[in-house]
Amino acid sequence: MIIFRNVSKIYFPERTVALANVSFEVLAGEFISIVGKSGTGKTTLVKILTAEERASEGQVVVGGWDITHIRSREVPYLRRQIGVVFQDFKLLQKKTVLENVAFAMQVIGARPSRIRKIVPEVLKIVGLADKHDRFPRHLSGGEQQRVAIARALAHGPKILVADEPTGNLDTATSQEIIELLQKINQIGTTVLFVSHDQGLVNQIRRRVLVLDQGTLTSDEAVGRYRLS
Amino acid sequence: MLVTIYRVIKFAWQGFWRNFWLSLVTISIIALASLTVNALLALNVVADSAVTSLEQKIDVSIYFDPDVATPKVKEVQDYLSKLSQVSAITLVTADDAMKEFRQRHARDAAILETLEELGDNPLGATLVVTAQRPSDYPEIIQVLNHSPYRDLVSDENYKDHQRTINEIRLIADRINQAGIAISALFILIATLIVFNTIRVAIYTHRDEIGIMKLVGASNAFITAPFVLEGVLYALCATGLAVAVTFPLLNAVQPYLQDFFTGVPLDLAGYFRENFIAIFGSQLLGMSALNMLGSVFAVRRYLKV
Ligand SMILES: Nc1ncnc2c1ncn2[C@@H]1O[C@H](COP(=O)(O)OP(=O)(O)O)[C@@H](O)[C@H]1O
Ligand SMILES: [Mg+2]
Numbered sequence: 001m002i003i004f005r006n007v008s009k010i011y012f013p014e015r016t017v018a019l020a021n022v023s024f025e026v027l028a029g030e031f032i033s034i035v036g037k038s039g040t041g042k043t044t045l046v047k048i049l050t051a052e053e054r055a056s057e058g059q060v061v062v063g064g065w066d067i068t069h070i071r072s073r074e075v076p077y078l079r080r081q082i083g084v085v086f087q088d089f090k091l092l093q094k095k096t097v098l099e100n101v102a103f104a105m106q107v108i109g110a111r112p113s114r115i116r117k118i119v120p121e122v123l124k125i126v127g128l129a130d131k132h133d134r135f136p137r138h139l140s141g142g143e144q145q146r147v148a149i150a151r152a153l154a155h156g157p158k159i160l161v162a163d164e165p166t167g168n169l170d171t172a173t174s175q176e177i178i179e180l181l182q183k184i185n186q187i188g189t190t191v192l193f194v195s196h197d198q199g200l201v202n203q204i205r206r207r208v209l210v211l212d213q214g215t216l217t218s219d220e221a222v223g224r225y226r227l228s
Numbered sequence: 229m230l231v232t233i234y235r236v237i238k239f240a241w242q243g244f245w246r247n248f249w250l251s252l253v254t255i256s257i258i259a260l261a262s263l264t265v266n267a268l269l270a271l272n273v274v275a276d277s278a279v280t281s282l283e284q285k286i287d288v289s290i291y292f293d294p295d296v297a298t299p300k301v302k303e304v305q306d307y308l309s310k311l312s313q314v315s316a317i318t319l320v321t322a323d324d325a326m327k328e329f330r331q332r333h334a335r336d337a338a339i340l341e342t343l344e345e346l347g348d349n350p351l352g353a354t355l356v357v358t359a360q361r362p363s364d365y366p367e368i369i370q371v372l373n374h375s376p377y378r379d380l381v382s383d384e385n386y387k388d389h390q391r392t393i394n395e396i397r398l399i400a401d402r403i404n405q406a407g408i409a410i411s412a413l414f415i416l417i418a419t420l421i422v423f424n425t426i427r428v429a430i431y432t433h434r435d436e437i438g439i440m441k442l443v444g445a446s447n448a449f450i451t452a453p454f455v456l457e458g459v460l461y462a463l464c465a466t467g468l469a470v471a472v473t474f475p476l477l478n479a480v481q482p483y484l485q486d487f488f489t490g491v492p493l494d495l496a497g498y499f500r501e502n503f504i505a506i507f508g509s510q511l512l513g514m515s516a517l518n519m520l521g522s523v524f525a526v527r528r529y530l531k532v
Binding site for chain 1: 229231232235435436438439440441442443444445446447449450
């Protein structure tokens with residue numbers, strides 16, 4: 001589903017090496033955690049996956065599509081196959097929960113009938129069906145992240161990427177978000193969970209990639225993440 | 229597809245209202261640019277009708293010696309009327325000329341008295357020649373001067389409105405040049421304002437745009453509402469220009485009419501007759517400029 005082959009990323013003009021010769025492969029249906037200290041290139045890896053940045057070297061393939069040199073007008077079609085959520089939710093404050101999810105479908109040309117069908121479905125998956133007419137500021141952090149996840153699911157993506165989705169949440173709420181991600185994984189979506197929280201990652205008991213200063217230092221099927 | 233177009237229009241419409249005051253200012257500036265162009269146009273209409281009506285007033289009077297008999301004068305009239313440059317010739321006989329002279333000085337006893345003393349009619353016949361075009365007069369006079377009839381002519385009075393015409397043309401040209409410069413300046417300012425307005429619109433929509441990019445909206449879909457917003461500005465501005473132009477024309481019409489007495493002037497009529505050509509082309513031009521401004525702003529600030 002995802003292949004990184006000897007991928008390096010150097011940011012200019014500072015010549016910061018964010019990723020150095022990173023190789024791994026993610027199969028369809030996997031739940032994979034990418035962990036590492038802050039500033040070790042996790043977000044850079046996500047950005048290369050969503051074509052927000054291009055790899056300086058190496059090859060990147062997503063769903064059989066070599067996106068290493070993807071053209072800018074092809075990027076939207078890649079993004080429709082990958083759902084992304086972030087630490088800061090990125091919700092539109094002036095739109096309700098329902099409108100936030102619907103907006104994501106409207107802007108890629110989904111028919112109204114389809115929007116009416118899908119939005120309640122994804123809101124049900126994240127457990128917010130009853131709060132569809134609330135505005136983001138009237139929701140807890142965990143609920144806001146659920147809206148963001150619902151929005152990411154609206155296109156029916158093959159891959160869901162969560163870059164530090166629990167960064168702004170307390171432990172109990174983080175736990176719930178992890179459970180939600182696992183549930184989504186069970187429905188059949190490949191999940192990429194990016195985090196620097198070792199406790200959280202260690203109790204998932206799925207595959208873990210460890211990044212350290214841009215280098216992949218560990219890749220275990222039932223991984224543990226130890227701070228060295 | 230239809231639903232996409234509907235959404236683009238909706239987003240453009242929302243953007244328009246979201247920065248309402250900025251939109252209003254933008255529209256006003258574009259309308260102002262449009263008005264300067266219209267003022268320029270009106271000026272040309274005025275200058276043209278003034279020149280045309282003066283050109284119609286140009287003629288040349290050929291005065292014959294008093295002893296030249298009327299049949300001879302008729303001969304000259306026939307000769308000249310064969311010239312292609314001549315459009316009309318009227319013959320004023322010596323008697324007619326006298327009658328007119330007496331009428332003109334009916335209250336001047338001294339002149340009438342002198343006339344009585346002279347006894348004979350001291351005035352000769354006159355041919356009043358109108359040419360096809362103002363530039364034909366020198367040729368007509370030249371033909372006459374090289375003809376066998378030249379000795380019959382005592383004088384010719386080329387009623388030279390040409391200088392006045394040239395002056396009007398000169399002034400009109402000057403004002404025109406200034407007008408073109410001002411219009412160009414206004415158009416430039418309008419384009420920059422549109423550019424800036426779209427920039428602000430993009431800034432106010434940065435969250436939405438971020439989400440759109442994140443979820444895979446096409447660049448065309450992200451860009452289109454802003455371009456459409458530019459067209460919307462042009463549309464409103466043209467409407468405003470129409471609403472302002474006609475009352476303005478009607479307001480200045482009497483003053484112009486006073487100034488150019490005898491010149492047929494119907495500015496509002498002219499604008500009404502050429503409505504589609506004038507305002508249509510302005511709408512198209514402004515739309516094109518605004519689209520250009522928006523596309524540039526989008527390119528520059530959206531990095532799509
Ligand atoms: N746009 C950028 N320009 C320059 N340097 C960057 C940019 N983004 C990230 N970096 C640098 O690359 C390194 C990795 O950053 P990042 O991928 O955000 O790490 P993480 O998400 O693991 O915290 C850091 O040293 C960061 O300063
Ligand atoms: Mg990060």
